[in-house]
Amino acid sequence: MPLYHNDDQAMLKDSVAPFVAEQAPVSHLRKLRDSADATGFSRDLWAQFTEMGLPGMLVPEAHGGLGMGHMEAGIVLEEIGRNLTPSPFLATSVGAVAALAKAGGTQAGRWLPAIASGEAIVALAIDESAKHRPDRIATTATRAGNGFRLDGKKSFVLHGHVADMSIVAAKTDGGITLFAVPKDAKGVTADPRRLVDSSLASHVTLDGVEVDADAVIGEVDAGSEILDALLAATRTGAAAEMVGVGQGAMDMTVNYLKERKQFGKLIGEFQGLQHRAAHLYGEMEVARATVMKAQQLLDEGNEGAKLMVSVAKAKAGRAANLAVREGVQMHGGIGMTDEYDIGLYMKRDRALAEYMGDVHYHIDQVARMNGY
Amino acid sequence: MSDLDAFRTEVREWLETNCPPEMREPVRDEDDVCWGGRKFKFKNAAQKAWLDACVAKGYTVPDWPRPYGGAGLTPEQTKILKQEMKRIKARSPLDSFGIWMLGPALLKFGTEEQKVHYLNPIARGEIRWCQGYSEPGSGSDLVSLQTFGEDKGDHWVVNGSKIWTSYADKADWIFCLVRTDKTNKYQGITFMLFDMESKGVTTKPILLISGNSPFCETFFDDVEVPKSQFIGEINRGWDVAKYLLGHEREMISGGGAGGDMVSIGGAFAKAFGKNAAGELDDPILRAEMAAFDTDVFAYRAMGERFMDMWKTGRAHPASSNMMKYVGTELNKRRHELVMAGGGSDALEWDSEESKGGARARSWLRTKANSIEGGTSEVMLNVIAKRILDLPGA
Numbered sequence A: 001m002p003l004y005h006n007d008d009q010a011m012l013k014d015s016v017a018p019f020v021a022e023q024a025p026v027s028h029l030r031k032l033r034d035s036a037d038a039t040g041f042s043r044d045l046w047a048q049f050t051e052m053g054l055p056g057m058l059v060p061e062a063h064g065g066l067g068m069g070h071m072e073a074g075i076v077l078e079e080i081g082r083n084l085t086p087s088p089f090l091a092t093s094v095g096a097v098a099a100l101a102k103a104g105g106t107q108a109g110r111w112l113p114a115i116a117s118g119e120a121i122v123a124l125a126i127d128e129s130a131k132h133r134p135d136r137i138a139t140t141a142t143r144a145g146n147g148f149r150l151d152g153k154k155s156f157v158l159h160g161h162v163a164d165m166s167i168v169a170a171k172t173d174g175g176i177t178l179f180a181v182p183k184d185a186k187g188v189t190a191d192p193r194r195l196v197d198s199s200l201a202s203h204v205t206l207d208g209v210e211v212d213a214d215a216v217i218g219e220v221d222a223g224s225e226i227l228d229a230l231l232a233a234t235r236t237g238a239a240a241e242m243v244g245v246g247q248g249a250m251d252m253t254v255n256y257l258k259e260r261k262q263f264g265k266l267i268g269e270f271q272g273l274q275h276r277a278a279h280l281y282g283e284m285e286v287a288r289a290t291v292m293k294a295q296q297l298l299d300e301g302n303e304g305a306k307l308m309v310s311v312a313k314a315k316a317g318r319a320a321n322l323a324v325r326e327g328v329q330m331h332g333g334i335g336m337t338d339e340y341d342i343g344l345y346m347k348r349d350r351a352l353a354e355y356m357g358d359v360h361y362h363i364d365q366v367a368r369m370n371g372y
Numbered sequence B: 001m002s003d004l005d006a007f008r009t010e011v012r013e014w015l016e017t018n019c020p021p022e023m024r025e026p027v028r029d030e031d032d033v034c035w036g037g038r039k040f041k042f043k044n045a046a047q048k049a050w051l052d053a054c055v056a057k058g059y060t061v062p063d064w065p066r067p068y069g070g071a072g073l074t075p076e077q078t079k080i081l082k083q084e085m086k087r088i089k090a091r092s093p094l095d096s097f098g099i100w101m102l103g104p105a106l107l108k109f110g111t112e113e114q115k116v117h118y119l120n121p122i123a124r125g126e127i128r129w130c131q132g133y134s135e136p137g138s139g140s141d142l143v144s145l146q147t148f149g150e151d152k153g154d155h156w157v158v159n160g161s162k163i164w165t166s167y168a169d170k171a172d173w174i175f176c177l178v179r180t181d182k183t184n185k186y187q188g189i190t191f192m193l194f195d196m197e198s199k200g201v202t203t204k205p206i207l208l209i210s211g212n213s214p215f216c217e218t219f220f221d222d223v224e225v226p227k228s229q230f231i232g233e234i235n236r237g238w239d240v241a242k243y244l245l246g247h248e249r250e251m252i253s254g255g256g257a258g259g260d261m262v263s264i265g266g267a268f269a270k271a272f273g274k275n276a277a278g279e280l281d282d283p284i285l286r287a288e289m290a291a292f293d294t295d296v297f298a299y300r301a302m303g304e305r306f307m308d309m310w311k312t313g314r315a316h317p318a319s320s321n322m323m324k325y326v327g328t329e330l331n332k333r334r335h336e337l338v339m340a341g342g343g344s345d346a347l348e349w350d351s352e353e354s355k356g357g358a359r360a361r362s363w364l365r366t367k368a369n370s371i372e373g374g375t376s377e378v379m380l381n382v383i384a385k386r387i388l389d390l391p392g393a
């Protein structure tokens, strides 16, 4: 498969890009932020996403979705990134769907159609410390009655306070098991915190939460593989969103270089800025190609996907970070103001950079996967 | 799809029978590269057999049309051939400036007669070409070149000198930018072709910091060039040169300017050792190598995307400048890490253990990557102007 969008994908982009830009531009984020919105995203917008079939893009057709791939989901995520649109798309429609589709069974049958129809928001309760360490899960699931009892603490759970279900990773006797914990389960408390990018992420406490045996996603003790699928999908999606954030910041900055005059010239005439902008362009192009490659390998079920996913999350992280830093710097004083959007790009980038493993985590993974 | 699958099977079988085992070993030095040409001496029988087999099949230039010595493969087929060659680690059967640069220029600007006449010997590795662009006073600002061809009716008389002419002393012919109109800067240059054995051509090798001397000063002293030996139009050689520079950058980048695409950290850990946790036993170097490997794997994806887009006309025409910039800077970084990893062993300049200072010499050689074929700064200028459309660039 060539590494560019085919005709169908290009058509998808042509319909999604103007849709997101019109319905949820940066002003949409500002409106939510300034009204101290308590949900973290707009349900009206999610309803519009649903009309377009977007929440179920990755849901298999048998479960009422469109059966598309990561390449397609990435198209939506890039636009979400470019417009800084607050949305449950990444966690629900990419991360949760990847896990449920991989696992199959009761929970897949229960939640995939609900996601596809736009009714269910799903949160991912994986992390337990300020840094992403999915191999160090302390939350426990012990057998109790017909099911399990969950105890532990989760953090950085996006949409955790509003999600209809949370996918919780817990330790069981013989490994890791994933559970579908419904919103109303007793003993679950979600404490939402406003983050730097105005999104809401919860600290979730699981205190003797009792779930039925069929709350298990996949098989008991066999959650690692499903967790891997969830992580790969979410990381790749976050990387695609960062490509959108970086591209949005870069475009805005390059335009500014063509407008702002100092020393009697457009600042874009100064070679000191030109070279930095050109360097940034190269980094963004490489990041985009890398993310596409990861999407392609995931869609093919290629075993090389795991490495490329980490490469993509790291590379997109570096490139988008450069884009927002150069963006603020090249805007001069106004780049520091709340009124200008460039600072919002910097904030969203920081949150995405941290989500599901930062640059350092993934570079370390690259070393490990190459035997050092 | 099934056609391509069938093609892959066919290629795989062909390679299995025709690519000698010696030609599946990594290229160790310049001697292992088959450049062809009148003066070329094959290193061994396998090198010749591999070239002959590829020539017969058109695989030295697989995507060139058959009448010019190619195999007439489509972009998809060419990609498959490359993948299959890479899979068995087959060496390139033939490398040359003729394939990379002159060929594409002829395909675009040559007459039918010129294509048949010049391309076939390139494809067969019979004629080796060198590139006469740079002059002592004209490097990045190439269009200021002064070498002059005086019109003498049926021929030009060329006088002047070129510099940094790679392999001028080993090449058979030169493609050369010559001023033919002193009153017009851009539209006063002709893209000439002539034999390096012509009377009045001399070359003088230049020693590089690597201790090798792959390039020369080239002098033209009343060299007669028949008026049939030019490409494109008289005085419009700059168009050809510009097109070719794009190709040169494509070649440098598409050919993996990032260098070898294997993990540097993985290779180094084997030599240097790991700690109890199985990590390379030097945490800061490990981190730098891992960051580098990440960039290399990313650039590999970029290379694939770039070629896919370039071959199908989707790429921005100036994007090869970006590829060249990113890829060559990456390769320089690789060799800094190779030296850091090698420690004092890598400093040895001529010992047998160091294979004649291979690491040190390669490290120094790579510094030219971001100079030859247009410097990194010039690449950034071009990106700023042609891709980002920045003012006054």
Ligand SMILES: Cc1cc2nc3c(=O)[nH]c(=O)nc-3n(C[C@H](O)[C@H](O)[C@H](O)COP(=O)(O)OP(=O)(O)OC[C@H]3O[C@@H](n4cnc5c(N)ncnc54)[C@H](O)[C@@H]3O)c2cc1C
Residues within 6 Å of the ligand: A260, A261, A262, A263, A267, A270, A272, A273, A329, A330, A331, A332, A333, A334, A336
């Ligand atoms: C937090 C804060 C506090 C401040 N406090 C004060 C204060 O108390 N009093 C006061 O008077 N001012 C103050 N300033 C203003 C500050 O001095 C200016 O912001 C600064 O001089 C840059 O000018 P500018 O914002 O107009 O950016 P511009 O001059 O428009 O610069 C935009 C971009 O172009 C680049 N650029 C401009 N010219 C060139 C060139 N020739 N070559 C290469 N690049 C170039 C800049 O480096 C920058 O990246 C403050 C600014 C901030 C952010």
Ligand SMILES: Cc1cc2nc3c(=O)[nH]c(=O)nc-3n(C[C@H](O)[C@H](O)[C@H](O)COP(=O)(O)OP(=O)(O)OC[C@H]3O[C@@H](n4cnc5c(N)ncnc54)[C@H](O)[C@@H]3O)c2cc1C
Residues within 6 Å of the ligand: B130, B131, B132, B133, B134, B135, B138, B139, B140, B141, B163, B164, B165, B166, B167, B215, B368, B371, B372, B373, B374, B375, B376, B377, B378, B381
């Ligand atoms: C190994 C090697 C092989 C080569 N092979 C060939 C060959 O086969 N045939 C051939 O014709 N030539 C060849 N060259 C020459 C090569 O193309 C030139 O060296 C190159 O174009 C740069 O020119 P220069 O050396 O005169 O440097 P200069 O142009 O003098 O540049 C000096 C420095 O100034 C910077 N600079 C120049 N202009 C600008 C600008 N506008 N903005 C910002 N910075 C600028 C450059 O980037 C560089 O850092 C080769 C060079 C090398 C190193």
